[in-house]
Amino acid sequence: MKSKKILTVLAATTIGVSTASSLIATKAQTLQAAKIKQGRRSKVNKRTKAVKVAFGKSYTFPDSLQGKWYSKNLLRMEPLDFHQTGLGLPTSGEYVNAVVSGKLKGIKKSPWQMSRKWQEKNKEKLAKFVRISEKKINGDNWIIVTPVSNKTIDNSYAFTSKVEEIDGKKETVVFEGNPQAGTVINQYFRTKELSDKYDQKKFDDMTYSKWILLRSDK
Incomplete structure (x- = not known):
C-alpha cells in the first residue's frame, strides 16, 4: 500500500515537472516569436x-501649354506659368515639379500611405511635387x-x-475646370491684352460652371 502511494506521488511529480517544462518551453517560444516580430517591425520602421x-x-x-498665360481672375496668380516639367501653382505662384507617378522612389507607396509622422516631417518637400494624370x-x-x-x-x-x-484670328486658350465634371471655372490667354478684352467671353465648345471664379473689372 505504501509503495503504491510512493508510485502515485512520483507519477504526479513527473507529470508536474513535465507540464512545467512544457509551459516554460512554450513561453520561451512565444518570447522568441515576439522578439522576431518586433525585430521585423523595427526593420520596417527604420x-x-x-x-x-x-x-x-x-x-x-x-x-x-508651356509658357505664361494671363487671366483677370482675382483668386489666381498672374501669369499662370507652365514650364517643361513643372508649373507655378495657380493659387500661390510657387513652382512645383510635375511627376508621372505619385509613388515614392524605391517603395510601392504614395506619400498619403506613409505614417503621419513621416508626412509631417516631409511636408515641405512634398509640397514641391505634383502628380499628373x-x-x-x-x-x-x-x-x-x-x-502628391x-x-x-x-x-x-x-x-x-x-x-x-x-476676332477672325486663331488663338490658343487655356481653360481651367472642375477635375471631375470638366466645367470651366477660369480661362487664360497668351497676352494680357487678350485677357483684358475676352476674359468673360464664353466659347461655344466649352461648358461653363455656375461657380466662375471672381474676376477683376480693371
Whole structure:
C-alpha cells in the first residue's frame, strides 16, 4: 500500500515537472516569436524613416501649354506659368515639379500611405511635387494636377487648351475646370491684352460652371 502511494506521488511529480517544462518551453517560444516580430517591425520602421522624398519620371507638359498665360481672375496668380516639367501653382505662384507617378522612389507607396509622422516631417518637400494624370471629360483631354500628398483628385487643378477663333484670328486658350465634371471655372490667354478684352467671353465648345471664379473689372 505504501509503495503504491510512493508510485502515485512520483507519477504526479513527473507529470508536474513535465507540464512545467512544457509551459516554460512554450513561453520561451512565444518570447522568441515576439522578439522576431518586433525585430521585423523595427526593420520596417527604420526603412520607413529612411524613405526619402523622391519620385520617378518627370511629366513633360505639351509645347502648346508651356509658357505664361494671363487671366483677370482675382483668386489666381498672374501669369499662370507652365514650364517643361513643372508649373507655378495657380493659387500661390510657387513652382512645383510635375511627376508621372505619385509613388515614392524605391517603395510601392504614395506619400498619403506613409505614417503621419513621416508626412509631417516631409511636408515641405512634398509640397514641391505634383502628380499628373490625364482624363477625358466631355470629349476633351484634361491634364489633372494633384498634390502628391492627396489621395484623390477632388481638390486638384484641371487644364485643357484649345484653339479658338477670336476676332477672325486663331488663338490658343487655356481653360481651367472642375477635375471631375470638366466645367470651366477660369480661362487664360497668351497676352494680357487678350485677357483684358475676352476674359468673360464664353466659347461655344466649352461648358461653363455656375461657380466662375471672381474676376477683376480693371
